[in-house]
Amino acid sequence: MSSVHVLPYTVSPRQDTGLFNAKLGIWLFLGSEVMLFGGLFSAYILLRMGAPNWPMGSTILSIPIGTFNTIVLITSSVTMVMAWVSLKLQELKKFRMYLGLTILLALTFLMVKAFEYGAKFSIHYHEYFPALFNLAVHRLAGGIAAMALVPKCILGFFFLWAVWSLAQVAFKDFSRFVRTAILLISVIAFIGIILTLFELGNRHSHHNFPPSYSTYMAIYFTLTGLHGLHVLGGIIVNGYFWGPGRRMWLDQPERFTNRIEVAGLYWHFVDLVWIFLFPVLYLL
Amino acid sequence: MTSDHNAHHPKVGFWRQYVFNTDHKMIGLWYGITALFFLFFGFCLVMLMRWQLAYPGVALPVIGKWFGESRMPDGVMLPELYNQLGAMHGTIMVFMGIVPLAVGAYGNVLIPLMIGAPDMAFPKINLASYWAYFIGGVIMLASFFVPGGAAAAGWTSYAPLAVISTMGQTMWIIGMVFLITSSLLGAVNFLTTIIQMRAPGLTFMKLPFFVWAQFITAFLLLLAFPPLEAAAVMQLMDRVAHTSFFMPSGLMVSGQPLQISGGGSVLLWQHLFWFLAHPEVYVLILPAMGIVSEIIANNSRKPLWGYKAMVFSLIFLGFMSFIVWAHHMYITGMGTGISSFFQATTMIISIPSVIILTALFLSLWGGSIRFNTPMLFALAFLPMFGIGGLTGLPLGLSTPDIHLHDTYYVIGHFHYIVAPGTIFALFAGIYYWYPKLTGRKMNEFLGHLHFWPTLVCMNFLFMPMLIQGLAGVSRRLYDGGMEYSHAQGVMHLNGVMSYAAWIMALFQIPFIINILLSLKGGEKVNDNPWGSTTLEWATATPPPHGNFAFDPKVYRGPYEYSVPGASVDYTPQYQEKVI
Numbered sequence A: 001m002s003s004v005h006v007l008p009y010t011v012s013p014r015q016d017t018g019l020f021n022a023k024l025g026i027w028l029f030l031g032s033e034v035m036l037f038g039g040l041f042s043a044y045i046l047l048r049m050g051a052p053n054w055p056m057g058s059t060i061l062s063i064p065i066g067t068f069n070t071i072v073l074i075t076s077s078v079t080m081v082m083a084w085v086s087l088k089l090q091e092l093k094k095f096r097m098y099l100g101l102t103i104l105l106a107l108t109f110l111m112v113k114a115f116e117y118g119a120k121f122s123i124h125y126h127e128y129f130p131a132l133f134n135l136a137v138h139r140l141a142g143g144i145a146a147m148a149l150v151p152k153c154i155l156g157f158f159f160l161w162a163v164w165s166l167a168q169v170a171f172k173d174f175s176r177f178v179r180t181a182i183l184l185i186s187v188i189a190f191i192g193i194i195l196t197l198f199e200l201g202n203r204h205s206h207h208n209f210p211p212s213y214s215t216y217m218a219i220y221f222t223l224t225g226l227h228g229l230h231v232l233g234g235i236i237v238n239g240y241f242w243g244p245g246r247r248m249w250l251d252q253p254e255r256f257t258n259r260i261e262v263a264g265l266y267w268h269f270v271d272l273v274w275i276f277l278f279p280v281l282y283l284l
Numbered sequence B: 001m002t003s004d005h006n007a008h009h010p011k012v013g014f015w016r017q018y019v020f021n022t023d024h025k026m027i028g029l030w031y032g033i034t035a036l037f038f039l040f041f042g043f044c045l046v047m048l049m050r051w052q053l054a055y056p057g058v059a060l061p062v063i064g065k066w067f068g069e070s071r072m073p074d075g076v077m078l079p080e081l082y083n084q085l086g087a088m089h090g091t092i093m094v095f096m097g098i099v100p101l102a103v104g105a106y107g108n109v110l111i112p113l114m115i116g117a118p119d120m121a122f123p124k125i126n127l128a129s130y131w132a133y134f135i136g137g138v139i140m141l142a143s144f145f146v147p148g149g150a151a152a153a154g155w156t157s158y159a160p161l162a163v164i165s166t167m168g169q170t171m172w173i174i175g176m177v178f179l180i181t182s183s184l185l186g187a188v189n190f191l192t193t194i195i196q197m198r199a200p201g202l203t204f205m206k207l208p209f210f211v212w213a214q215f216i217t218a219f220l221l222l223l224a225f226p227p228l229e230a231a232a233v234m235q236l237m238d239r240v241a242h243t244s245f246f247m248p249s250g251l252m253v254s255g256q257p258l259q260i261s262g263g264g265s266v267l268l269w270q271h272l273f274w275f276l277a278h279p280e281v282y283v284l285i286l287p288a289m290g291i292v293s294e295i296i297a298n299n300s301r302k303p304l305w306g307y308k309a310m311v312f313s314l315i316f317l318g319f320m321s322f323i324v325w326a327h328h329m330y331i332t333g334m335g336t337g338i339s340s341f342f343q344a345t346t347m348i349i350s351i352p353s354v355i356i357l358t359a360l361f362l363s364l365w366g367g368s369i370r371f372n373t374p375m376l377f378a379l380a381f382l383p384m385f386g387i388g389g390l391t392g393l394p395l396g397l398s399t400p401d402i403h404l405h406d407t408y409y410v411i412g413h414f415h416y417i418v419a420p421g422t423i424f425a426l427f428a429g430i431y432y433w434y435p436k437l438t439g440r441k442m443n444e445f446l447g448h449l450h451f452w453p454t455l456v457c458m459n460f461l462f463m464p465m466l467i468q469g470l471a472g473v474s475r476r477l478y479d480g481g482m483e484y485s486h487a488q489g490v491m492h493l494n495g496v497m498s499y500a501a502w503i504m505a506l507f508q509i510p511f512i513i514n515i516l517l518s519l520k521g522g523e524k525v526n527d528n529p530w531g532s533t534t535l536e537w538a539t540a541t542p543p544p545h546g547n548f549a550f551d552p553k554v555y556r557g558p559y560e561y562s563v564p565g566a567s568v569d570y571t572p573q574y575q576e577k578v579i
Helices: A021-050 A063-088 A092-119 A131-141 A144-173 A176-203 A215-242 A244-251 A253-283 B002-007 B014-019 B024-054 B063-067 B079-115 B123-145 B168-196 B209-240 B266-299 B307-323 B336-364 B373-396 B398-404 B408-438 B444-470 B485-490 B493-506 B509-521
Strands: none
Touching (some): A021 B209, A063 A253, A215 A244, B024 B079, B079 B123, B209 B307, B307 B336
């Protein structure tokens, strides 16, 4: 062993286990995550079994929006794999594009989720602003209902702009397949935003469904909230690898590829949890 | 090699050297020091409780005034403070004292050394795990000073009491989330290290039993803690967002119906809590068994009797510990079918424990035993753990448990396992591995002065609890049961137990003095003072950064003591031929 101690199996797999350290580590961690969500799902089963009545998810939540978010997350899993494959093919530019798309799709998911959350509270924006300011904004925006749409529209346009500018960069260098993929994803995102706004128009301010409203709402907010935190964690990690973390590619490309693989395993797990959450909360 | 080694490590500043050092030995030491502090702190809490139990309603002399009017007016403890002390004693001892010491400290320091690895697999995650533990500890301590004081709903935090109690409970939950995070990070690290970084030749069946114990413990931590995290999140939602996960419909508090949606289940909390907390019991005891096995094999100069049987018992024990949790819940009115299942699994899980204990006893047979301080503690562990384990059998069967469950018998049983059991093993380990980390032995006279009185006091402290419990004294009473007519015959034992606790505290002073003075004044020893066979004794003392200045290779099993034909009575794992 060299005198500067180097940890073994950070890059190449150990022969008898066939794994490098981080890959084993993430699988173990995912095992504990299974137990975490397993605990919550079993709480759901127990509470639902004991409840005298239980609302159909579709009476409170919007199935189209949930379906849309499911598609977004599955697509993001695909782009995550593509990011890893790009690194395997030594194509850093493609990797950045695919990882960037993964992050954007994750942001889309969270954004739609935020709209969904917001729609569960009959928020009266004027309560949050001083009266004078409120009056001014009130006139400007033409009423509270329109006001509620403003921040969401800004976010939606920001998102479209982000996808569009990314596509601009991408269009220059990449194949027709890639361009088509970007266009497709943009269209999906756009439909999602339209759907979300529609949902808001339908449900906004008629009802108030905070977590304390019922056991169903409590479980909905706890499970999706915890899942949302996992999505956020994935965005932070992937954002690091997309930005400053990619420096590792220059001197340790193989190790960097391993990192993306491990981040991908985590991301697929987050995706998988949603695949369970969607039918449990929206459809059953 | 050594000069080369230093050349590649430029001098680092104080913070990098001591506080943010990712070396596993430094992290382990921090774990150890912090955990010993929390053990002492938790012991202080219980000494206060013992005053109230021995002299209910009598003002605590001298220090009673320091606690303020809101906790101890005129030095007399309020029931609210007593409840806080009880809840926090349990929490601190289990989650912030013993687990971090047995797993965080011992595991961190010893696992890489014993398997011939340069460090843990993820050194930075290792450091993060320590700091998560530290922050969790600070939050728990801070909770004593928020309005209403610390958590007071017991260390089990049963709903709905915990949900409607004061702000300290929220602090408890947040603190627990940090402690759970710490354990998860540590468990991932330990498992990866043991699976991936064993030295060439060190197959699983050549691992020292200590490493096996840590391996199974890490699996328990990894898989049992997350459900408690889920439960903690739900209780946090109940408290902060006013949901009703654990709140049944129609709940009245102080004659007023609560404004909640209801429909929750109080039993759900108990199930999720004990799904963690039963494996947790084995998290407390398995590392202790590992430590004791190393010390007994070494000091009886004999191989462990039945190493393979012990390892398989350990694995079986780890598996079974996930399907016995409801034996903590017999008095919740569960049906006979479920109760039969859990009684059966509970009886089955006692078998591997008995196999391990028996193997350790048989390991002594025919040995030439060295009665040094670590060996004394390790030997005392065996009968003390035996008493603890055997007194648990009646609690595992629902019929006697219904009588015993809410009495001091449970406290006595549990403490026999953890105090003169696990803590004795932890003491033994400190005396045993101290020379590896410092190059000096601890003083034998002070060691004996620590051991004998502690052993006597432990029994005077916990044996009366079993007696009181059999007489039916409730374990939840602020005045120790004074008002109970059926308890009058055993009330005088409260005084005996309290004096035993206070005297035991006195005899920890030689231990503290011993640790500190031996740093400079202890007998200087070589790299392998106990004549031991495992890898941690192969390297320099104290082990340098990176642990080994050579490539460790393993040629034989971990306990080749007194090999026939050898010239010395131990043949280390790293030695190719029997000399």
